[in-house]
Amino acid sequence: MSKDLEHMCLQIFKDKNLHNQLKKEKFDVVIAEPFDPCGLYLADYLQIPSTIVAMASSRIEPIQWAVGQPSGLNFIPGPGSAYGKSSGIWDRVNNIWMFIMRTRMFRTVYWNLLDTLREQTGVVIRDIDEIVADSAYLFFNSNPYLDFPFPSLTKCVPIGGFSMDISSWKSEKLPDDLHKLLDERYKTVYISFGSMIRSSDMPDSYKSGIIEMMKSMPNVNFIWKYEDGNDQEFEKKLPENVHPKKWLPQPALLADHRLSLFITHGGLGSVMEVAYAGIPAIVVPLFFDQPMNGEMLKRHGGAEVYSKFDLGNSQKLADVVQEMLKPEYAINALRLSNLLQKQPIDPANRLIKHAEFAAEFKRLQELDPYSRQLNFAQYFFIDIFVIIFIMFATVLMFFKFIINRLFYKSVPKPKNE
Numbered sequence: 001m002s003k004d005l006e007h008m009c010l011q012i013f014k015d016k017n018l019h020n021q022l023k024k025e026k027f028d029v030v031i032a033e034p035f036d037p038c039g040l041y042l043a044d045y046l047q048i049p050s051t052i053v054a055m056a057s058s059r060i061e062p063i064q065w066a067v068g069q070p071s072g073l074n075f076i077p078g079p080g081s082a083y084g085k086s087s088g089i090w091d092r093v094n095n096i097w098m099f100i101m102r103t104r105m106f107r108t109v110y111w112n113l114l115d116t117l118r119e120q121t122g123v124v125i126r127d128i129d130e131i132v133a134d135s136a137y138l139f140f141n142s143n144p145y146l147d148f149p150f151p152s153l154t155k156c157v158p159i160g161g162f163s164m165d166i167s168s169w170k171s172e173k174l175p176d177d178l179h180k181l182l183d184e185r186y187k188t189v190y191i192s193f194g195s196m197i198r199s200s201d202m203p204d205s206y207k208s209g210i211i212e213m214m215k216s217m218p219n220v221n222f223i224w225k226y227e228d229g230n231d232q233e234f235e236k237k238l239p240e241n242v243h244p245k246k247w248l249p250q251p252a253l254l255a256d257h258r259l260s261l262f263i264t265h266g267g268l269g270s271v272m273e274v275a276y277a278g279i280p281a282i283v284v285p286l287f288f289d290q291p292m293n294g295e296m297l298k299r300h301g302g303a304e305v306y307s308k309f310d311l312g313n314s315q316k317l318a319d320v321v322q323e324m325l326k327p328e329y330a331i332n333a334l335r336l337s338n339l340l341q342k343q344p345i346d347p348a349n350r351l352i353k354h355a356e357f358a359a360e361f362k363r364l365q366e367l368d369p370y371s372r373q374l375n376f377a378q379y380f381f382i383d384i385f386v387i388i389f390i391m392f393a394t395v396l397m398f399f400k401f402i403i404n405r406l407f408y409k410s411v412p413k414p415k416n417e
Contacts, residue, residue, distance in 0.1 A: 005109070006116050009038035013045070013121045022046055028359040029136070034063045037110050037128055044131050045123050050362040052355060053132050054139040057268060057289050058147055058160065058296075062103045062110075064140075066132040068369040072150040073099055077295050133372060136358035141268060143347065145339045146275050147296055155367040157354050161340060162347040164276045169255035178223070181243055182258040185221040187325055190253060192225035193265040197286055200228035205312040207234070212314035213321065215239045220260075220325070223248065254279050261324055266290035266305075271297050278337025280329040282320060284308050302333030 012018065022042075029050040032039030035057075043051050053063060065071065077091065078098035110128040117123055132138070136155075143160035152158075174182075182188050191210070193199050199207075214222045218241055226244035228234070235244065250270070253259060254277035264270045266283040271293045274281045281303040283294030294305040304324055310316055323329075358364065377383045 005036050005038065006113055009036075009041070009113060009117065010120060012038060012042060013117055013123060019046065028362070029355065031139070031355065034060060034128070034132065037113060040128065040131050041114065041117060041125050044125050050358045051131065051135040052137045052139055052358055053135045054159075056141055058140060058142040058292070059289070060102075060106060061099050062106045062129075063132055063138065064156070065103070066129040066372075067135070067138050067153065067155055068133075068372040069138070069153050069156050070151040071099065072148075076148050076150050077292055078102075133368070134363060136362065136364045137354050137367075139351065139354070141272075143272070143340065143343075145343050146272070146300075146336070148299070153367070153369055155364070155369075157350060159347050159351045161272055161276065162351045164272060164340070164347075166255060166276050166337075166341060169251040169277070172249065172252035172255075174249065174252055174256065178248070178253065181221055181223060182256060185219060185241070187219065187260040188221040188223065188258060189261045189263060189321065190223045190225075190248070190259055191263040192248065192250065192270070193284070193286065194267045194270060196267075197265060198227045199224065200226055200231060200234075202311075206308075208237075209312035209314045209317060211237055211239075211242070213318040214242050216314065216318050217241070217321065220321075223253075251277070260330075261321065263321075266294045266297075268293055274303075274333075275300075275336055276340050278302075278330075278334040280324050280333045282306050282324055284311065300332060300336045302329050302331075302336055 023046060027048050029052060030039070030043040030048045031052045031054050032043060033056055034040060034053055035055075040051065040053065053067075055063060061071065073095045074092055075087070076095070077087065078095040114125060114127065117125060138156045139159045140156060141160045142158045144158055146160065147158070191199070193202075210224075214220075218239065220241060222242045224242060224244045225246075225248055226234070227246055229244075229246050238244065251273055254262060254273055259279055262270075262274050262279050262281045264274065264281055264283055266285045267290060271281075271283070275297060281297060283290070283297060283303055283305050284307070285291040285294050285305065286308060291305070294303070297303040298305050304320055306317070306320055371379060377386075
């Protein structure tokens, strides 16, 4: 994928007509996503007065580190780590390891692209760390009432949920076939693994496990987003309570009170939607930030995280689904929905106000933390701990010397015969 990003970015930087057109617009501020840093590099090259870094995910470690935001590795779970009281020392080891690996992965993409641009176009562009550090704000796709509590900076603005419009979802008319399915049985479960990973490409053992689970629950309707509408062999295996659909209006479906449970891959968009809709969820993380998203949703008491490697275990999956259909999970999910819908500051309004502020005042050096200027030893107090250790060791050696002197003075030497 990094090669595709390089090719695309090279074409953008070679397009002088595009550069001239953008310069004529005299933009006050640019908002760019750092997963593909080309937009940030272009903004720096064109010398647009103000930059806002906007992350589509809740965290990208090297970007947050560049602005000086604390990592919180000792209590914020990384991929595959538990959260809270169930978190142990190996979870923290995993957090550090994943931090190092994800940072290395992103930096490799950033540096390779920057080297390619400099070599093949001769443009003068700063390093990604400098560009991010000089940005007016860092927008990140997190909501304080949903995400893990963590230390942050005024410069880091959470905008998670800015596009969530629950009233619009509820007013959207569902297709007639979905209306009928939602009325067929007392409980209805919706299954979707997102747009990137297709259920139709799932290993057969996983499909069989899911199908057997659904067969064991004939009183529950299952709506399954299954992309291959011509898979006749697959459809022959399905019981009458299972309804595969190539596409579904997910927000409107989640907002319908007749839906009982959502089985999802845990993409941040789906997690945000189900949280706002107030529907219990089973999160089956596949990759990247999805394990963290699952733990984030689980801590509110309306969701459970289920390993993708256990999808073939139909009995275990059925037990979890039956558990999640209990009323207490729906109550907890509804509470989270009310929290998000009634939060004191609307995320969309927060985004607009900060963007307008950055456009007016450009570079906001007042928000830069001095911690960015500290080296590793200073930031983590290693220099102070070394001084304390030396002082302690010196005092210990001094007392040992005094005790030895007093002891040997008080003990008379034996006389030689």
